[in-house]
Amino acid sequence: MVSEEFGFFIDPQRCIGCRSCVAACAECGTHRGHSMIHLDELDRLASTQTGPTVCMHCEDPICAMSCPADAIKRTEDGVVHASQKPRCVACQNCELSCPFGVPIVLPGLEQMLKCDLCYDRSSIGLKPMCATVCPSQALLFAPRHEVAAMRGSRPLREFVIGGLRIRTRNAIMVPDPEVPLNLDASILMEGGL
Amino acid sequence: MAHLPTDAAALRSRFGPHLNSAPPGGWDADPVPERTVETHCCFCGQQCGIKLKVAGNQVVGFDPWEAFPFNKGKLCPKGVKRYLQGGHPDRLLHAMKRTASGFEPMGWEEAMERTVAEITRIQDRYGKDAFAMLSGVSLTNEKSYLAGKFARLALGTRNLDYNGRLCMVSAGAGNKKAFGVDRAANSWEDIPLADVIWVTGANVAECAPITTDYIWRARDRGAKLIVVDPRITPLARTADLALPLRPGTDSALTNGILHLLDQWNLVDRDFVRDHTNGFDEALEAARACTPQWTSAVTGLPVAAIEKAARMWGEASTSFLLHARGIEHQSKGVENVNSCINMVLATGRIGRPGCGYATITGQGNGQGGREHGHKCDQLPGNRDIENPEHRAHICGVWGCTDEELPGKGLSAQEIMNAIHEGDIKGLLCLCFNPLVSLPDSTFTREALEKLEFFVSLDFFLSETAQHADIIFPSALHEEDDGTSTSAEGRVIRIRKAVEPPGEARTDWEILVELARRLGRGRFFDHFTSPGAIFQELRRASSGGTADYGGITYEKIEKQMGVFWPCPTEDHPGTPRLFEGGKFFHPDGRARFIPTPWRPPMEEVDADYPVWLTSGRVVFHYLSGTQTRRIGFLVEQCPHPYVEIHPRLAANLGIREGDATAVATRRGELVLPAKLVTTIRPDTVFIPYHWPGNLGANRLTARHLDPVSRIPEFKVSACRVTRTTPDRFPPELLELMALGRGE
Numbered sequence: 001m002v003s004e005e006f007g008f009f010i011d012p013q014r015c016i017g018c019r020s021c022v023a024a025c026a027e028c029g030t031h032r033g034h035s036m037i038h039l040d041e042l043d044r045l046a047s048t049q050t051g052p053t054v055c056m057h058c059e060d061p062i063c064a065m066s067c068p069a070d071a072i073k074r075t076e077d078g079v080v081h082a083s084q085k086p087r088c089v090a091c092q093n094c095e096l097s098c099p100f101g102v103p104i105v106l107p108g109l110e111q112m113l114k115c116d117l118c119y120d121r122s123s124i125g126l127k128p129m130c131a132t133v134c135p136s137q138a139l140l141f142a143p144r145h146e147v148a149a150m151r152g153s154r155p156l157r158e159f160v161i162g163g164l165r166i167r168t169r170n171a172i173m174v175p176d177p178e179v180p181l182n183l184d185a186s187i188l189m190e191g192g193l
Numbered sequence: 194m195a196h197l198p199t200d201a202a203a204l205r206s207r208f209g210p211h212l213n214s215a216p217p218g219g220w221d222a223d224p225v226p227e228r229t230v231e232t233h234c235c236f237c238g239q240q241c242g243i244k245l246k247v248a249g250n251q252v253v254g255f256d257p258w259e260a261f262p263f264n265k266g267k268l269c270p271k272g273v274k275r276y277l278q279g280g281h282p283d284r285l286l287h288a289m290k291r292t293a294s295g296f297e298p299m300g301w302e303e304a305m306e307r308t309v310a311e312i313t314r315i316q317d318r319y320g321k322d323a324f325a326m327l328s329g330v331s332l333t334n335e336k337s338y339l340a341g342k343f344a345r346l347a348l349g350t351r352n353l354d355y356n357g358r359l360c361m362v363s364a365g366a367g368n369k370k371a372f373g374v375d376r377a378a379n380s381w382e383d384i385p386l387a388d389v390i391w392v393t394g395a396n397v398a399e400c401a402p403i404t405t406d407y408i409w410r411a412r413d414r415g416a417k418l419i420v421v422d423p424r425i426t427p428l429a430r431t432a433d434l435a436l437p438l439r440p441g442t443d444s445a446l447t448n449g450i451l452h453l454l455d456q457w458n459l460v461d462r463d464f465v466r467d468h469t470n471g472f473d474e475a476l477e478a479a480r481a482c483t484p485q486w487t488s489a490v491t492g493l494p495v496a497a498i499e500k501a502a503r504m505w506g507e508a509s510t511s512f513l514l515h516a517r518g519i520e521h522q523s524k525g526v527e528n529v530n531s532c533i534n535m536v537l538a539t540g541r542i543g544r545p546g547c548g549y550a551t552i553t554g555q556g557n558g559q560g561g562r563e564h565g566h567k568c569d570q571l572p573g574n575r576d577i578e579n580p581e582h583r584a585h586i587c588g589v590w591g592c593t594d595e596e597l598p599g600k601g602l603s604a605q606e607i608m609n610a611i612h613e614g615d616i617k618g619l620l621c622l623c624f625n626p627l628v629s630l631p632d633s634t635f636t637r638e639a640l641e642k643l644e645f646f647v648s649l650d651f652f653l654s655e656t657a658q659h660a661d662i663i664f665p666s667a668l669h670e671e672d673d674g675t676s677t678s679a680e681g682r683v684i685r686i687r688k689a690v691e692p693p694g695e696a697r698t699d700w701e702i703l704v705e706l707a708r709r710l711g712r713g714r715f716f717d718h719f720t721s722p723g724a725i726f727q728e729l730r731r732a733s734s735g736g737t738a739d740y741g742g743i744t745y746e747k748i749e750k751q752m753g754v755f756w757p758c759p760t761e762d763h764p765g766t767p768r769l770f771e772g773g774k775f776f777h778p779d780g781r782a783r784f785i786p787t788p789w790r791p792p793m794e795e796v797d798a799d800y801p802v803w804l805t806s807g808r809v810v811f812h813y814l815s816g817t818q819t820r821r822i823g824f825l826v827e828q829c830p831h832p833y834v835e836i837h838p839r840l841a842a843n844l845g846i847r848e849g850d851a852t853a854v855a856t857r858r859g860e861l862v863l864p865a866k867l868v869t870t871i872r873p874d875t876v877f878i879p880y881h882w883p884g885n886l887g888a889n890r891l892t893a894r895h896l897d898p899v900s901r902i903p904e905f906k907v908s909a910c911r912v913t914r915t916t917p918d919r920f921p922p923e924l925l926e927l928m929a930l931g932r933g934e
Contacts, residue, residue, distance in 0.1 A: 014409055016398035016427040018810045023273040023824055027254060033220035045838070045848075046869050048427040132257040133268040135402035136409055152413050183425055184869040185437040186839055189492055 002077040002122045007144040008131065009155055010052060011173035014138040017041065017050030021130035021139055028129045029120045034106060036082075036115040037130055047183040052139060054130065055080060055102045055115035056159075057169035063094035063103050063114075072112070078169035079119060083112040099161040152176070196641050197658055199295040201884065205923075207295070208653035209283035210816075214823025217251045217280045224248040230689040231258055233676060234272040235331065235669035236813045238553030239264065239403045240678035241272050242752075245670055245689045252279035252670055252689055262752050263381065263678065269402040270825060271813055277822045278668060279690065283652050285665035286694025296653075296663070301695060308662050309709045311645040312348065315618040321598070325352035325607045325616045329623030330360065330561025333674030333686055334740075335725040336699050337557065338572055338732070340622060341565030346592060346715045347707035351601035352616060354568040356624045357561050358604035360517070362900040363525025364551035365562050370526070371533040371783050372769070373776030374737045375562065375574060376681040379512070379548030380755065380767035385410035386546030389417045389508035393532065394443060394518020394906075398427035399810040401516070401552045401679070411512075417504050421446065422518060423805060424835070424877060425870035434501055437872050439492040440803045441792035441907040443519045447531035448479035448789055449487030450502045454538050455479075459506030464540025468773035471784035475534050478786035490789065492872070506539065510546035517554055517807070521905040523793045525897045530785035537782050543770030553679035555814065556669075560677030563738035563756075564729060568601040572729060573736020582736075589732045590715060603901035605630060605894055612639035622649045622666075622699060627656040628815035628883045631892035631903045632858045649699055654817045655883040665696040672698045673722040675748065680767075682753035683743055700725065734759065737776055792907040793895035796874075800856060800909035802840070803875040806888040807906075816881040831927035832882050833866045836912070837873035841865060846914045853915045854878065856908050859890040862919045864928070876912055880905075885921035 017039065025035040038053040061080045064072035071087035072094060074080045083094070083103075090110040094103040103114045118128035122141070126132070131141035140147070147155060155171035197204065218224060226246035234241045242261025246254040255276050257266030288304035289296040315324050326348060328340040337355075344353035365375040372378070384390065384407040397404050405428055412418060420429035421436045421443070429435040438446055454460050455476055465472045484495040491498070505511065513536050519528035533549065541547035553559045565572040565586075572589075575582035577600050587594055602610055608630055610616040630636045640646065640659040648660035651668050670689040677683050692698065700722065707716040719725050723745060734741035739757040747761070748754050754765040775782040796803060811829040812819040819825045834852050836844075846852055852865040854876060863878065863886070871877055880888035895904040920928070 013431060014405070016402060016405055016810075018269050018398065018402050019828055020268055020270045020273055020402070023270040024268070026824075027273065032223075033215060045867055048425065048430045048870055050427070127266075129257075132259065132266045133273060135267050135269050136398070136405040137267075150413060152415070183430060185423075185425055185872045186837060186869070188425075188435055188437050188494075188497070189872060190494065 002079055002117060002119070003125070004077065005143050006141055007147065007155070008054070008117065008128065008170040009140040009142065009147055009173050010054065010170060011138045011140065011151070011153060012049070012051040013153065013173065013175055014136045015050045015052055016136050016138070017048065018135060020133045020135055021052055024129040024133040025115070028118050030116065030118070031113070034113055036104070036113060038101070053100060053102060054139070054170065056100050057117065059167040059169070062097045062099065066093040066097040068093060079117045081116045081119065082114050085111050088112055099164065099166060198291045198293065203295065204653070204658050210820045211282055212823040212826055213277045213281045213821060216253045216277070224253050226253060229256055230687050232670065232687040232689065233684055234268065235275055235818070236271045236556055237401060238555060238558045238679040239401055240556060240676055240684055241268055241403055243268065243272055245276060247689050250690045252276045263680070263682065264403045267403050267406060270811060270828070271819060274822050274824050278818055279670060280693070281821055283821055284693060284696070285651060285653060285663060286696060287665060288695065289663045291661050304662050304664060305705060305709055308647050308706065311661070312618060312710065315644060316349070319617050321349040322352050322601070323616055324348055324350050324618040324620070325611070326350065326620045327604060327607065327622070327624045327626065328353070328355045328566045330355055330357040330558045331556040332561060332623050332699065333557065333672065333676055333722065334560040334564055334683070334729060335674040335722045337561045337566050338564040338729045339700050339703055339719065339725055341572065342590065342715065343703045343707055344566070345598050346590065346596065347710050347712045348620070349598060351598035352568070352607055352610070353566060353601055354604040354607055355561060355566045356604065356629060357555065357558055357567070358901060359629055359903065360554045360558050361520060361551055361562065363520035363897055363902045364515070364529050366526045366900040367529025367533060368551070370785050371530055371537070374769065376559065376738070376756070376769065377550030377679060378542055378769045379550060380680045380682065381407050383546055383548040383768065384408060384512050385414070387411050387416055387510045387512040387548070388546070389419065389504055389511045391419045391421070391505060391511065391513045392428065393421035393513070393515045394520065395514055395516035395552050396422065396426040396807055397514070397552065400554065400808050402810060404514070404552065419501055419504060423872050423875045434497065434504060436493055436497055436501060439490070439872065440805050440875055441522060442491040442789070443522070443528045444524065444531040444787045445482065445487055445490040445789040446493065446498065447535055448482040448787060449484060449498055450505060451476065451479045451531070451534050451538055452482040453484065453499065453502035454506045454535070457502070457506060460538045461540030464773065465538065468775070469537050469782045469784055471786070472538070474786045475784035478788040482789070505535065508541070511539065511541045512546070512548045514550055514552055516552040518906055520551070521902060522907055523895045523897050523904040524790060525902050526899040527787040531787040534784050534787065537784055543768065543773055548768070550679065557676040559679060559681060560675070560683070563677065564733070568603050573733035574738040575736050585735065586732060589728065592715065605896060605901065605903055608636055608639050609894070611642060614642060617644040619643055619646050621646070621656060621660070625654040625656045625815035625817050627659070628887055628889065631889050631905060632894045633887050633889045634859055635894065649702055651696065652817055652821065654815070664702050665694065666702060667692040667696055667698040675726060675745070677756070678753070681755050683740065683748055683756060684753045685745060685748045793904055794893055794907065794909045796909045800911050802910050802912050804854065804856065804878070804891060804908040804910040805875060805906050806878050806880040806892065808881070809879045812879070812881040814881065815883070820881065826930065829879070830931035831924055832863055832879050832886050832888065834863045834912070835866050835868050835871050835877040837869060837871050838867050839873040840912070841867050844912055844914060851915045851917045851920055853913045853919070854891060854910050856891040856893070856910045858893060861885070861888070861890060862915055862921065863924065876910065884923065886924055
């Protein structure tokens with residue numbers, strides 16, 4: 001069981017795009033060389049902003065609901081697991097239905113894999129591998145009650161996507177108030193601050 | 194003559210870089226680790242703690258070492274994947290000699306005999322100083338110390354220098370001038386306590402990723418962040434104030450800030466009076482640096498300069514961090530001192546949350562510049578020209594003053610002397626000058642003129658490809674020792690596995706060579722890294738970098754010991770200058786006047802664009818190691834040229850276009866990467882690649898007059914659109930790799 005006291009907080013503002021999370025995810029005892037994290041450059045022309053995407057571990061996971069083979073299980077501690085290999089038919093319904101774009105059906109493996117919060121680690125009191133190594137703590141695994149005091153941003157665990165209200169185990173950190181960014185050096189040179 | 198023994202493609206085919214992407218046996222092998230070894234990353238100066246998993250004399254994976262206080266398990270991608278260089282197919286397993294058709298394995302006995310014979314021949318014919326040695330600061334402290342002693346007492350040459358010359362020597366020289374000691378003033382624990390953080394010439398997120406967390410922890414408390422850099426780096430993206438100044442104008446900005454601090458009465462007059470000398474002279478040098486003048490030189494708006502001065506001047510606590518961006522210049526030392534002037538003027542040093550540091554770039558960049566493998570230095574940060582310092586070292590080493598050579602040439606000057614024909618032989622250890630020195634065409638010409646070149650290496654680096662004899666040496670995890678991080682924390686490097694094949698540790702090779710050169714009496718007692726460390730402690734005692742009270746046991750117990758640590762009952766010194774006490778004989782810090790002067794090369798009609806270079810997070814320095822690790826190469830397979838869309842539009846260049854960047858030294862053709870996060874008058878190329886992909890084909894050999902560091906960060910270039918058929922073949926290979934082909 002993963003302690004309910006601990007939450008996973010994703011903070012794109014702090015992300016430096018180093019892909020340590022991607023590198024370390026593949027080293028987890030259960031993933032064996034496959035990384036379950038997407039790290040995207042949002043618009044490299046205009047910004048160095050990058051964003052990590054990990055499974056949000058929804059309270060009512062659409063990936064599981066859409067799975068015709070009932071291969072995706074959510075445990076009591078709120079962790080949505082990768083598909084169970086004997087059941088998974090690699091139909092990609094989960095890939096297509098996830099509002100966060102997380103599950104991956106790996107070619108050759110014919111199985112959907114996704115972040116399971118490094119269950120081999122988190123179920124014995126360790127942090128997920130990505131959150132352990134993240135240099136800027138853009139991926140943070142910490143006691144929920146400590147995060148507010150720790151951070152100047154606020155955790156968001158409820159999303160409305162396509163008219164659907166989704167509550168998640170993991171949280172995305174949102175700057176409060178929002179920070180205006182100017183990422184064109186030429187404008188900064190000309191007096192924009 | 195040390196020309197390449199065969200063509201570059203044949204060498205690449207045999208010696209790599211090839212990619213290793215999986216642990217020994219593949220991902221499904223899943224070996225059960227027999228043990229984990231607590232050690233440190235082999236790459237940058239952060240020296241993060243890491244646990245290596247070991248099975249069957251192989252490193253099979255890593256575990257985060259969360260108990261180590263500096264990084265608490267955090268790692269950059271290089272740290273995560275570093276274990277993949279163990280068991281790498283490119284490892285050198287036998288001594289080799291150059292033949293007409295390539296390299297052939299040879300026995301150790303023959304390799305040793307030939308090397309000693311060539312050293313002796315060259316020195317008998319041309320003199321002792323005609324044989325030079327270059328070493329590196331990825332070496333442990335023990336090996337750095339041994340390299341210094343080996344060059345002076347085994348080779349008897351004064352011409353020894355190190356690749357720290359390309360890293361932090363400007364910071365070291367500036368620190369010694371201002372503080373009387375060359376070390377970060379604080380442990381990183383003071384960063385989160387600061388109210389304002391000034392980062393200049395440092396791409397922290399990519400070159401020192403763990404430091405970002407310290408900065409964010411300060412910002413979570415409300416600290417303000419100012420980032421000064423021609424590029425809006427990933428950390429600058431969220432800064433309270435980003436100042437994209439013109440390359441080479443750093444001290445113009447800091448002088449301008451000092452000017453405003455004085456004008457606005459934001460100087461800590463009591464601190465300046467009680468603890469420093471030279472303020473009036475430094476201020477006089479900044480007298481003309483009005484905001485308008487500063488704006489004209491730096492290309493920054495007056496309002497931004499004034500805002501920076503206000504943010505810095507009005508803070509209660511502050512931390513200033515800088516790195517190669519200001520140090521890699523022909524006025525690197527002046528840039529460093531102008532930053533220190535800002536720190537001293539506000540009196541914010543030597544107390545909690547108040548500090549200053551250079552972010553050491555290379556693994557043991559700090560320790561490596563303390564133990565005497567600089568051309569002008571003896572262990573303990575002693576001056577090789579100081580009679581008292583020489584006498585101390587002669588006493589420890591058991592040699593006479595006549596046996597101890599004097600000050601020699603610095604790294605670039607050694608290469609210049611090889612090119613001139615004054616130096617005929619070279620021993621190179623842990624240094625890849627063909628990629629890392631400026632003007633690499635010149636460096637290649639120099640290597641081709643050597644009568645004899647011996648290299649110690651674990652992979653066949655681009656420089657080692659020119660060697661006559663190569664000794665296969667050991668990786669970081671194959672030896673014991675200590676290292677000193679950017680903070681000044683001395684840490685333990687623990688051996689995890691034995692070297693493979695006939696590879697041996699660097700210290701074993703050097704001690705054996707010394708013995709065969711007839712100098713065994715100075716080296717025979719070095720039977721282990723621990724034995725070398727015991728002598729290093731004695732040699733450093735009483736010096737500024739005093740390791741006298743540091744033991745392996747104490748390092749392990751305390752998770753590192755900060756120097757100076759003069760006695761075994763001394764806990765070490767995380768924060769220097771407490772109580773306003775500095776290391777100069779009068780206990781006071783020095784303001785150093787830093788009147789601004791332009792870089793050695795300026796833009797003109799022929800070369801109208803500034804060129805600067807730097808690192809990406811996925812590679813380490815000349816890439817000898819990281820260009821062999823699959824994951825890291827896949828993230829950034831090849832170099833490129835960053836161009837602002839406005840400049841690109843003027844030149845008719847679009848994203849991905851073949852773009853020729855030419856300077857007075859040479860030309861590269863690389864794909865364009867259009868980004869708004871760089872000044873429109875400046876282009877940037879990452880420098881980790883060799884040959885036709887090497888940014889250092891373009892850079893100049895201009896040196897800082899004090900630190901002798903080359904001006905990597907400022908060149909004038911011409912940028913033009915060209916055709917893809919001019920992409921070099923090795924670039925096309927790497928571009929295909931990047932597309933997953």
